[in-house]
Structure formats: C-alpha cells, structure tokens
Amino acid sequence: MTRHIELALIGGTGLYQFPGLDKIERHAVDTPYGPPSDSVVLGQVGKHRIAFLARHGESHTIPPHRVNYRANVWALHHLGARRVLGVNAVGGIRGDVGPRVLAVPDQIIDYTHDRLTSYCDVAGAEVRHIDFSEPYSAGLRKDLLAAASQAGVAVVDGGCYGATQGPRLETCAEIVRLRRDGCDLVGMTGMPEAALARELGLDYACLALVANWAAGCGGETEISLPEIFANLAAMTTQVPRLISALLA
Ligand code: HPA
Secondary structure (H helix, E strand, O other): OOOOOOEEEEEOOOOOOOOOOEEEEEEOOOOOOOOOOOOEEEEEEOOEEEEEEEOOOOOOOOOHHHOOHHHHHHHHHHOOOOEEEEEEEEEEOOOOOOOOOEEEOOEEEEOOOOOOOOOOOOOOOOOOOOOOOOOOOHHHHHHHHHHHHHHOOOEEEOOEEEEOOOOOOOOHHHHHHHHHHOOOEEEOOOOOHHHHHHHOOOEEEEEEEEEEEOOOOOOOOOOOHHHHHHHHHHHHOOHHHHHHHHHO
16 A cells, blocks of 8 residues: 555544645545545645545535444554544533634543444454543644644643534533533534544544534524534634644
8 A cells, every 4th residue: 555644634524625735645445334434535744644534525415423433444544544633523511612712632421322333243243342441542632732732723631522413413401411421522423433443443532623612501592503614614724733743
C-alpha cells in the first residue's frame, strides 16, 4: 500500500473535507462490514501524510444512527492508520463549554441504541472484552492539547461526552438527566466509533466542536440550525492549524 499514514481524521458535521491537502488520492475501500461513509482521502499536509474520511459522507447524506461506524474505522485501519482523531459537533451542557468552544473530552456515557457496536458480533469472531475505562488514548489527547497550545487554539481539556441516538436533538428533560449523570457535552456520533477504534487497537481521541447550547442550557426556546452551522464554520477554520501543529 502507500506510505505511512501519520494521522487519520474522521470529519463530522461541518467538516467534509480537509483544506489544503496536497497529493490527494481517493480510496474506495471495500470492507467486510459494507461500505464506509465515503472514499478515504489520502493526502499530505506539508511532508506529513494523513487520511480523511467524512463521517456523514462528503455531501452529508448519512444521519448519525445510519453511519457505518464499523466500516469507517476498519477502512482507516486497513489503509494503515494507527492514530485516529474524530472531529464531532456537540451541544454544550456545562457552563464553560458554550458555542464555539473546542474541547477534548476524556470520558463517555453511551445512550445510543440499535447500532452495530462491535467487530465481535459477526459469526465466528473471537469474543473480546476490551478495556474501556479510559475511552480515549491518553497519548493522543496529550499531544492534541500540546498542539493546541502551540498553535494558539483554545481548547478545554476534559469533559464527559454523552452520546445520544439522534438524529433529533434532545428534550430539555433528557439534557437535565445527562447533566445529572455527569455529561458535559452531548453529541450523536462519538459512539460506537471510539469503542470500535479501541477494538482494533487504534489510538483514538475526540475533538469536540461546540455548535450550540444543549436543549434548555442556553435560555433559548429552540436550537437554530443556521446558528449551529455558523458556529461550526467559525471553528472548523481552526482545525487545519491544530492538525499541522499535531503533525509537527
Ligand atoms: N445534541 C446532540 N448532538 C449535537 C448537538 C446537540 O445539541 N449539537 C450538535 N450535535
């Protein structure tokens, strides 16, 4: 296959391409779990080779509960990626993680259901119980936080990501429950991606982009989609700088 991939990025809502990639190759990977969300784009940031995959497809046609997480993570591993950064749009629950804040969570509570959550559930596969006490890779989180500080990108270190089923947003009561449970952020795509990455032995971390206050947290009656997209657009411009520093 191709040269070593230093980092793979899974882009979420608002991040459908990685700007400024050189020497692009597109790989339509066939996986035992069906097709990934889109072709995997391999390309260079300076002299560093990275992979990029749009989680919802490059035209955002796949909702969170229909993403083929197993195929996506498998495809990146198959192409040789060993470090994967998931970029996820989220709602902010905790007071210091409001719109336009970037955060690197350190815990997860999974509220999703009816998703294919493991590589163990195909006939004949060995049943493995991965350790998931710390769901994100400590090394990749540390490097990401150092890169952010070096690049002058403000990020919040830590927080618990509550993964909900979507595609609808939550009710105020659901967010009260998530807050009571200890969630600081809420998103629809953090799981099972993180667990699948662990099953394949990948280093995986999450860069959460806070697009809106979670239901009932911002005082507004309705969460506005144009506002979500405007907030995401303001944050995704910082991602290439952060990634360049991470690769340096
Ligand atoms: N809830 C769940 N997922 C999200 C949100 C939210 O408020 N905002 C962006 N993704």
